[in-house]
Amino acid sequence: MDFALSGRQRAVQDLARRAAVEVVAPHARESDERGEFRREVIDELGRRGLLAAPLPSQFGGSDDDNVAMSLVYEEIGRVDSSVRGFLAVQVGLVSQCLLDWGTEEQQARWLPLLGSGAAIGCYCLTEPEAGSDAASISTSATRDGDGWLLSGDKHWITNGNAADVALVFATSDPSMRSRGITAFVVPTDTPGFEREKMPGRELGHRGSDHATIRLREVRVGNDALLGKPGEGFKVAMSALDHGRLGVAAGAVGVHQACLDACVEFARHRRQFGRRIGDFEMIQAALADMSADLEASRLLVRRAAWLRDWTGSNTDAVSTAKLFATEAAARAADQAVLLHGGRGYSNQFPVERYFRDTKGLQIYEGTSHIQRIVVARHLLGRDDGAGSVPDADRNVGRP
Numbered sequence: 001m002d003f004a005l006s007g008r009q010r011a012v013q014d015l016a017r018r019a020a021v022e023v024v025a026p027h028a029r030e031s032d033e034r035g036e037f038r039r040e041v042i043d044e045l046g047r048r049g050l051l052a053a054p055l056p057s058q059f060g061g062s063d064d065d066n067v068a069m070s071l072v073y074e075e076i077g078r079v080d081s082s083v084r085g086f087l088a089v090q091v092g093l094v095s096q097c098l099l100d101w102g103t104e105e106q107q108a109r110w111l112p113l114l115g116s117g118a119a120i121g122c123y124c125l126t127e128p129e130a131g132s133d134a135a136s137i138s139t140s141a142t143r144d145g146d147g148w149l150l151s152g153d154k155h156w157i158t159n160g161n162a163a164d165v166a167l168v169f170a171t172s173d174p175s176m177r178s179r180g181i182t183a184f185v186v187p188t189d190t191p192g193f194e195r196e197k198m199p200g201r202e203l204g205h206r207g208s209d210h211a212t213i214r215l216r217e218v219r220v221g222n223d224a225l226l227g228k229p230g231e232g233f234k235v236a237m238s239a240l241d242h243g244r245l246g247v248a249a250g251a252v253g254v255h256q257a258c259l260d261a262c263v264e265f266a267r268h269r270r271q272f273g274r275r276i277g278d279f280e281m282i283q284a285a286l287a288d289m290s291a292d293l294e295a296s297r298l299l300v301r302r303a304a305w306l307r308d309w310t311g312s313n314t315d316a317v318s319t320a321k322l323f324a325t326e327a328a329a330r331a332a333d334q335a336v337l338l339h340g341g342r343g344y345s346n347q348f349p350v351e352r353y354f355r356d357t358k359g360l361q362i363y364e365g366t367s368h369i370q371r372i373v374v375a376r377h378l379l380g381r382d383d384g385a386g387s388v389p390d391a392d393r394n395v396g397r398p
Helices: 007-034 039-047 066-077 081-101 104-116 174-180 232-268 280-310 314-344 350-360 367-379
Strands: 121-124 140-144 147-158 165-171 181-187 193-197 210-221
Touching: 007 039, 007 066, 007 081, 007 350, 039 081, 039 104, 066 081, 066 232, 066 280, 081 104, 081 121, 081 147, 081 165, 081 232, 081 350, 121 147, 121 210, 140 165, 147 165, 147 181, 165 174, 165 210, 165 232, 174 181, 181 210, 181 232, 232 280, 232 314, 232 350, 280 314, 314 350, 314 367
Parallel strands: 121 165
Antiparallel strands: 140 147, 147 210, 165 181, 193 210
């Protein structure tokens, strides 16, 4: 097993790390405090090539693999989960979904714009009554002559207010559940496409743009179809595999930031006449945090590698997202505790890390949903067998 990064992957990692420090980090605290989405940050990431990294050169991309893109998510997530969240939607849920499912015309129109940052994309799946149960969406897609009418409400749509194009999932027959869903590519200036900021104040990811979107008989032509009619659920789930990699890798970044902050604090904070890092309880917390981080990073790298080499990684990326986000949440919890009163305010960034990790456990499928995905992979389909297998049958199974 060779765990070394290629020269190109290291170059992408360095590019992302510089962008994180020079472009993203200077605004992270202020964006969080103000609940402000900064378009100028996105524009600069586009100029530096990070929005187009996995796209083919014909669309202005660098043809980078999923391992390289996971490094981008990790480095950006290390300083600001809101910007990393933007990337996971823009690149994973929208651009890579168009690359997988779009027509030549859809790709030629949108991918160069998305890759440069000239256009922003959003992914309209979640509804007020359809979150984890995506097959129960009620947004309707009704045939209308040579096109379709889309009607319904979506919420918690990241990038929704800023987006120029939306991937919209709607059903032509709710009784068919997943088999009735169709995906569409919809320019957001289409008449009837309405949006507004989500009400309330988010717990974390406050520098993100979260929208409620209302579709009021939005008319699109057949050229807006993403995939075939009835394939929308398959389109949505394949896109989520891309998005989950972004969330998992971002969780590794937050986790690394928590460990870095805790090590630095433990070296310099003194109590009872010595630095707190010399107390065994603090050392144990740091060691556990470090071990979890190494495991998370390897799971994410494996999920990205599998996507590159086999084209499929649903089980692996769900496992990575489950473990990495849960581990990041534990690390952030310990980071606030270790910092004491300082960690309880935004004087130190661990307070923001703590809030942001809750979103990581929810976005692109909650930890509960990831457990279901993994368990179903383990169990396989019910073959109707009723007898209990011999106890020795699995002895020696690898």
